[in-house]
Amino acid sequence: MRQLSQWLEHIESLHPSHIELGLDRVKAVAEKLDLLQFSSPVITVAGTNGKGSTIAVLEALLAEKGLSSAVYTSPHLLRFNERLRIKQSELSDECWCEAFAAIEKGKGDIGLTYFEFTTLAAFYLIKQHSCDYVLLEIGLGGRLDAVNIIDNQCSIITSIHYDHEDWLGHDLESIASEKAGVIRANTPVIAGDNQVKQLISPYTDTNSCYAADNIDEIIPDYSLTMELPFLGKLHPNSLRSAVLAADQFNLSFSEEELKRAFSNVDIKGRWQKVYDSPSVWLDVAHNPQAIENLIGKLSQHPEITEWVAICGMLKDKKALLALSVLQPHIKQWLLVPTTGPRGLSSAELKQKLPFCDEQNSQIFNSEKAAIDNAISHLPKNVGIIGFGSFLVVANMVEYFQQKTVG
Template identity: 40%
Template sequence: MNRKNLNQWLTHIESFHPEEIELGLARIKKVAERLNLFENNGKVILVGGTNGKGSCVAVLEAIALIQHKSVLTYTSPHLVEFNERIRINGKPVTDEQLVAAFEAIEDARHDTALTFFEFTTLAALVINRNLSPDLAVLEVGLGGRLDAVNIVEPEVSVITTIGLDHTDWLGETLIEIAGEKAGISRANKTTLVGDKASLELLQQLPSYQTSHFRLISQPTQVESAAINDTTRNPYQLLAQNILLGKEAFDLAFNTRVDVSEVLPRVVINGRCQVVCEEPTVVVDVAHNPQAATNLASQLTTLKAQTRSTGIVAICGMMRDKAIAEVFNNLASAISEWHFVDLEIPRAATASELLSVYDRLSNSQKAFVHESVSDAFESVTNSHGKEQMILVFGSFITVGNMIQYMKHKQ
């Protein structure tokens, strides 16, 4: 019998469960127990929150490698290749490693239906079991309490921020969302929190009064100098995400990490990432109001550094996001908007994005396009190299842009 290749497996597991996202831990726990995934000597750090998870994971990965610790990271979604979701010592896992993990899960699941995310989370845990790295850093996919990664017992948990996002699943108020995020905390372990407002929300939750929530420390003068130095911090990572990674690692391994040594080693794609210099093209997966506010600040700095005369935005987003708030929070930075269609049913059409934009009474010009590549070609044909181009929104939008740039090169 011929073995499935990776693409065949991905198609196969997408067909298992009727719901794209169905929260709950019963199914995945049952299969994980059959695979003996709870017997592992390495340490685990869970990273949840509304924004900054990817940055925190990238910082933790860099610290582990500098400290000569083997490390597995699990994040989602991916930008271009599925393998990006699971990295070993800074490199994506191979097709063969993924196929072997999928085969093991298929043998163990019997008649248990799994979602795509549950299946891929199990793959990360199978690879973690097989390789036994010193540290596994697992990013929460959605919420926390009922997210698939929450079957694992962490040494430290991290909640970066709490903001409005995925309200259809997590609740419409910040306190409801905080209740879901808090689910990754443990009564006998520390949960680091990235900002005071999020900590105050968590402390209001009666179900988590015994949880050890702790606000991160303020950066030292030396740390602030390193964080504010764009040469050493080229991604302009926020101080709180850097310090969350540092303090989580320090707690897990009883160390004291030097931030200035770590920052140049951080690798993170899709966050204020410059993918072309003439013209300056920046990609970012900001897709909620909090992330948009952070991005607007980063763009102001980058615009001054590149001496760009303006910023043209190319945007594609999911329909269930707070689209109007995202546009409002970026409006002051953007001189022209281009909205694009994406290939999946959950995505807002370019026309729907334009309709939301028009209701905001903004004065900048706006256009619609059938794809990211169509929008990019239109912008580059009508503007000189002095304009910065921002491609942002969904991971799919950014992934399409990265693929397009690779093809052009």
């Protein structure tokens, strides 16, 4: 009998492509296994950035009302089991193995990618548990993403910016059309801001569409100042999008309920503080918009007078260019490698960053080496921000967890 790690290796070996957009294959298997409909309302979240944060806030809001949720997100940071939470808890390896066995048996000779196979397994597990709401995060794009085989009663599009352009298009209008593919006719749509609302407007003729920017007009009792204590950790549009989505299901919240719910949101790898002396934060910012958002997060800490960046990035031209926006805020760059077909060695990364020279940058062969170098000699007024690809940040989260335990 396969263990979880063996199942994941097996699933990864089944299909030659890591990504193959299209719904025909995954939908055929879902139909065979009766996985296309859930008995609870579904809220689907798409967008370039802010999906995981918005879902986490929505999950906390539902819990504040005593309502349960099944939450599917991707990718995971440290453990595969993170991808699915039922009533705010991860499921066991054994549950996942049972689900994988069911998908393997049900798919017959239909080829599935890793994401399609694991998404169907998540849907299989969701159907086994009774929850009040189902919250689904799109993996890539929207229209042709495996998650989009499920019809929703409300959709959220958090942001539209450049990322995964080889699959989604090279201009914002094309990217918007892909993300708007999650919208269902005659259902409410929440846009992360007015720019998103404008970009998706060609696809919302039959929908009521609300922009998070305008929440105080839609929910007059909503206090914008109430958000202030949470803005270092959560983007205001994530808070507002989640509240607006809940409002579509006639869920209203007092200011105290909102504060409690927002306080309970904990997302690893999203502006996560992992060390105190010196102060270290980690963030999975890896595309232009997310990198620009880091500047606002840095500004939330006036006690930090200088910043050191530990950074590992994939071969994404626009993301690499966006790093120049951070340059005025970073005193020293410690560059680490990424792996895989789109990976960059630390030396290659340095070559692609014209602002890096011998004085303001160093290259390392691992996240551990860069971290050890940084925390060994920095004073308290210097902060460290570790960011970049998910795997780079995951390695750093794991390192600091072990360091804390040790």
